[in-house]
Amino acid sequence: MIIYTVGTFDLLHVGHLALLSYCRTLGDVVAVGVASDEVVNIYKPNVPVIPLEQRMEMLRALRCVDIVRPYHELEYVSGCMELNPDIFVTGEDWGSQKHNLDVESYLAAAGKQIIQVRYNPRNSSTKIKQTAIAQTHTNLQAA
Numbered sequence: 001m002i003i004y005t006v007g008t009f010d011l012l013h014v015g016h017l018a019l020l021s022y023c024r025t026l027g028d029v030v031a032v033g034v035a036s037d038e039v040v041n042i043y044k045p046n047v048p049v050i051p052l053e054q055r056m057e058m059l060r061a062l063r064c065v066d067i068v069r070p071y072h073e074l075e076y077v078s079g080c081m082e083l084n085p086d087i088f089v090t091g092e093d094w095g096s097q098k099h100n101l102d103v104e105s106y107l108a109a110a111g112k113q114i115i116q117v118r119y120n121p122r123n124s125s126t127k128i129k130q131t132a133i134a135q136t137h138t139n140l141q142a143a
Contacts, residue, residue: 001027004085006076008035009055010048017062022117023089024064031067032059033079042074076103080112087113 003023009016009032023030034056037047048055052070059068071079080088080103088107094100094116107114 001086002029002031002083003027003087003089004031004033004080004083005089006033006035006071006079007091008040008044008048009059010040010050012050012055012058017064019089019091019117020059020062020064026087026089026115029066030064031069031079031083031085032065033069033071033076034059035074036070036072039071039074075099077106080106080110085112087115089115089117092116092118 003026005019005023007016007019020030020032034052036052040048050058056068056070059065067083069079069082076088076099088103090100104114
């Protein structure tokens with residue numbers, strides 16, 4: 001079985017590892033779509049700190065990941081057409097934007113499954129960035 005998930009994967013952390021390890025429990029092949037900086041700019045206020053190629057390189061180094069592919073448009077159907085996943089894994093904040101509804105329709109018509117997972121509350125790239133900024137601010141004030 002092929003499992004496919006997508007995301008930014010900026011500042012790789014334990015939440016990402018938990019998601020990808022969970023994906024591995026669902027199937028034999030874990031494929032990860034990584035959003036380009038241009039795509040991230042569409043749905044997040046902050047651009048990634050780590051460049052796309054480096055984010056992909058880090059994911060390729062993980063034992064639980066078999067395929068890493070970038071995506072340069074905010075749509076997931078083409079990745080699903082290319083990979084033919086049995087299960088598409090999304091986060092709990094999936095929502096009902098057009099790109100999400102399009103892939104849901106595509107997968108439903110193909111008889112494929114979508115699994116939504118809760119995010120690991122232990123960490124997020126946004127929290128890491130906020131902590132780093134706060135610590136830098138504190139250190140500058142103390143200097």
